[in-house]
Amino acid sequence: xxxxxxxxxxxxxxxxxxxxxxxxxxxxxxxxxxxxxxxxxxxxxxxxxxxxxxxxxxxxxxxxxxxxxxxxxxxxxxxxxxxxxxxxxxxxxxxxxxxxxxxxxxxxxxxxxxxxxxxxxxxxxxxxxxxxxxxxxxxxxxxxxxxxxxxxxxxxxxxxxxxxxxxxxxxxxxxxxxxxxxxxxxxxxxxxxxxxxxxxxxxxxxxxxxxxxxxxxxxxxxxxxxxxxxxxxxxxxxxxxxxxxxxxxxxxxxxxxxxxxxxxxxxxxxxxxxxxxxxxxxxxxxxxxx
Numbered sequence: 001x002x003x004x005x006x007x008x009x010x011x012x013x014x015x016x017x018x019x020x021x022x023x024x025x026x027x028x029x030x031x032x033x034x035x036x037x038x039x040x041x042x043x044x045x046x047x048x049x050x051x052x053x054x055x056x057x058x059x060x061x062x063x064x065x066x067x068x069x070x071x072x073x074x075x076x077x078x079x080x081x082x083x084x085x086x087x088x089x090x091x092x093x094x095x096x097x098x099x100x101x102x103x104x105x106x107x108x109x110x111x112x113x114x115x116x117x118x119x120x121x122x123x124x125x126x127x128x129x130x131x132x133x134x135x136x137x138x139x140x141x142x143x144x145x146x147x148x149x150x151x152x153x154x155x156x157x158x159x160x161x162x163x164x165x166x167x168x169x170x171x172x173x174x175x176x177x178x179x180x181x182x183x184x185x186x187x188x189x190x191x192x193x194x195x196x197x198x199x200x201x202x203x204x205x206x207x208x209x210x211x212x213x214x215x216x217x218x219x220x221x222x223x224x225x226x227x228x229x230x231x232x233x234x235x236x237x238x239x240x241x242x243x244x245x246x247x248x249x250x251x252x253x254x255x256x257x258x259x260x261x262x263x264x265x266x267x268x269x270x271x272x273x274x275x276x277x278x279x280x281x282x283x284x285x286x287x288x289x290x
Contacts, residue, residue: 022223025101029198030227040236041202043068044075045243047195053188061165062177063243067122070170072109072200073134077174078181079106079193084153088186095187098194105197112204112224118212119224120204121239130170137171205231206239 037046043063049056065071079102089095113131117124142155161172168176181189205227207213216225231237 023100023104025097025194026104026198026201029101029105029194030201033195033198033202037199037202040238040240041206041231042199042240042243043071043203044196044199047199048192049243051192051195054184054192058180059177059192060243062173067126067130068203069113069120069122069127069130072113072204073131073170074174074177075193075196075200076106076110076113077134077171078177079103079197081156081175081178082181082189082193084156085182092187095190098187098190102190102193102197105201106193108223109197109200109204112222116222118209119207119216119222121207134170137169141171202227202231203239206237 033041033047036050045056045060045063048054048059048063062071062074065074083099083103087095087099112119113127117127120127141159142152147155156175159172159175161176162168181192184192201224205224207228213221213225213228216222217229221229
């Protein structure tokens with residue numbers, strides 16, 4: 001997470017990039033989120049409110065930041081924080097899938113923040129300025145000298161945070177979220193992160209900057225660009241402006257709300273087939289792991 005070598009990565013676009021196929025788990029997670037939301041993408045509130053294993057009120061502050069780029073960076077830092085810990089129960093197939101979805105999606109969103117700001121909701125200059133600010137925050141807190149990965153992890157895990165939430169900077173907010181997530185069962189936290197990142201990729205896909213996406217499509221396209229085209233074709237041109245709220249339960253129904261959602265969502269295959277059509281992530285060889 002934020003090694004010394006990564007402090008300056010925003011200053012230089014990578015010399016070379018490689019196409020990376022979107023992992024099956026990422027495509028399926030995005031497809032499930034798309035069918036489940038059934039409307040304009042939300043900022044992560046849909047998946048967090050539906051998860052009965054967590055307290056939504058304990059995490060909602062991460063969604064109510066100044067910009068959604070703040071939210072992306074906070075969750076990215078938290079995901080990397082969790083990834084520093086051993087994957088207890090790693091022989092569980094679902095846990096492995098959720099871990100893979102969360103880490104791949106988190107790094108992809110970080111790549112968009114670093115190198116494709118015009119594809120994100122906020123103004124490019126504001127996004128670049130925020131990322132430089134967060135990199136500086138990390139450098140000030142962790143030091144500027146070269147250290148081993150083990151030492152870096154030790155510094156991050158022992159980092160003291162202000163008691164007052166209002167005193168936290170963005171990097172510290174990411175650490176706080178990471179520590180909150182590590183208090184959860186391993187299976188729960190990686191499920192939470194996998195679902196959040198799938199919803200986030202959907203949330204940033206609608207865009208008013210059609211020219212930027214069309215330019216990408218001419219060269220094969222970013223994953224988020226193909227999602228933009230898919231959503232546009234479906235008439236979804238805007239993201240939700242409010243947090244998702246669960247619908248009232250059916251009268252005289254004992255079925256939990258998430259199971260009702262599954263009944264209304266139906267099979268994931270039709271949408272996932274569209275989403276999986278030759279989509280690729282663009283990954284920079286110089287992208288930091290944070």
